[in-house]
Amino acid sequence: FQAALPRCFGLAALALGLATACQESSAPPAAGSQPLGLAIAQTGNASLFGQEQLAGLQIAKAVFERPATGVPIDFRLQDSGSDEASAINAFQTLINVNEVVAIIGPTLSQQAFGADPIAERAGVPVLAASNTAKGIPELGQFIVRLSAPAAVVAPQAIAAARKLNPQAQRVVVVYAQDDAYSRSETEVFQKAVKDAGLNLTLVQRYQVSDSDFQGLISQALQQKPDIIVLSSLAADGGNLVRQLRELGYGGLIVGGNGFNTPNVFPVCQQRCDGIIVAQTYSPNFDSPVNKDFRQRYEAQFGKQPSQFSAQIFSAVQVIAESLNRVNQKQPVVDLPLPERRKALLQAMLTGTYDTPLGRLSFTPGGEVNQEQFYVARIRMKPDGQGDFELLP
Ligand code: 1QQ
Known part of the structure; x- marks a missing residue:
């Protein structure tokens, strides 16, 4: 019965050219494999x-699904969508239907605040891989995060x-007021600006679903900012950058964690060039x-x-190595x-x-200890390709 459950990687995966995902997943899980839930926005x-x-x-599957030694992992993927309700649904399926040993996800902090308490009540460990807002590990004993916080x-x-x-x-600071990561990160940015002795001249709010920022931008530009700081997700953030440049802003743009995906590049295209963004990973590490x-x-x-x-x-x-130690x-x-969940x-x-x-x-409270961070500048090439160029 287990093997008959759909374990394909879905349309988003296919669009990425991950056509092999379904073939690989149709094989029955390895003997003794442990079901690991993944709640990812598709x-x-x-x-x-x-x-x-x-x-x-996909790379993790290649390494950990059928390792030469250690506990094999049976990957259970659920689309956690982009809102709280979808993330809660994904968690409930992973917990009650797939009976997973732990969940990695959901994609957004905004969703984690809704879904993580479900796992906490069920005694299922959650490892947050992309939630940077203040207060995520504090959601419960079973909630651990690997994504370094905005702070x-x-x-x-x-x-x-x-x-x-x-x-x-x-400095002008802008954030999406209906998103938990954006709200949390802007607090950090605002404090950093003041601590640096810079002049925080204006704080502006918008909604994640906004796409026309002309009014916001004309108010911002009246402040004659040298730096504009954006705590945004990818689509709203990319649109903000594009419109800032189109309306003549020539100063520095600092983007938050929402700018850490190359999927921003098609949104602001050439106008993404120069965005400064701090990162927790460098491919050159x-x-x-x-x-x-x-x-x-x-x-x-x-x-x-x-x-x-x-x-x-x-x-x-982290989950695979922890299972091995158990x-x-x-x-x-x-x-x-x-x-098993508690021991994990x-x-x-x-x-x-x-x-x-x-x-x-990790700290006993589930916060990550990470040693090294990076700051990159987005560089756009004439052909529309972009790169994160590490700053010294
Ligand atoms: C959060 C974030 C987002 C930018 C992750 C995709 O940092 O929601 O916490």
């Missing part, structure tokens, strides 16, 4: 991040902007684990992995599911992991 605006996550997942990442982009323009003084990940990714997709792909891969790695003490299959959680929280993101560990 539909709606967050699928701009979800596509990158699916790509990272430690975002200020680095302000520091980089000041280096690029030491004369800069006047020099370690055997990252080299292997990057090579596999490049062989499959013909481009460098992005942060969201690396975070999903690393999240699967399994060394006692075969996981002998543990009843509630105990304990193992996750007490391990250290050599991932493509670098060395990771």
Whole structure:
């Protein structure tokens, strides 16, 4: 019965050229494999991040589905859509139908605040791979995050902007008021701006679904800003950048975590050029684990992995290695599911992991300890291709 469950990777995966996903998944799971839930946005605006996550997942599947040693993983993917209701549905299916040992996801913090309490009540560990808002690990004992919070990442982009323009003084900050990540990150940016002695002249709000920013931008430009800071998701953020440049803004643009996907490039095209964005991953990170990940990714997709792909891969790695450590003490299959989930959680929280993101560990409260961050500048080429160029 298990093998008959649909485990294809869906339309988003097929659009990415991941045609092999369904063939691979139609094989029955390896003996003793543990069902791992993935709640990833395949539909709606967050699928701009979800596509990158699916790509990272493909590489994780190749490594962890049938490992030479250790516990095999049976990947259970659910579309968590782009809103809270869809994420809650995905979690309920993963918990009640697929009886997963843990869930990686959902894509957005906004969704995590709705869905994570469901897993917490069911005693199912959640590993957040892309939730950066304040308060995610605090949602419960079973909630752990691998995505470094805005509080430690975002200020680095302000520091980089000041280096690029030491004369800069006047800053306008913009954020999506109906998105939890944007609200949380803008607090961090605003504090970083003030701490740097810059002049925060205006704070502006909009809705994620907005696409016409002319009014907002004309008010912003009246402030004669040297730096504009955007806490946005990918589509709204890309549109904001495009319209800022079209309306004549020539100063620096700092983007938040929502700009960490190449899927922004088609939205603002040439006008994406120059956006400054702090990152938790660099494809150039020099370690055997990252080299292997990057090579596999490049062989499959013909481009460098992005942060969201690396975070999903690393999240699967954390679960796989934790399951292995549980399994060394006692075969996981002998543990009843509630105990298996608890043992997995304990193992996750007490391990250290050599991932493509670098060395990771977690606090007892489930917050990630990550050592290294980066700041990149988006560079657009005349042919419309773009790149994240690391700043020194
Ligand atoms: C969050 C984010 C988004 C930009 C992830 C895709 O950081 O929702 O927390």
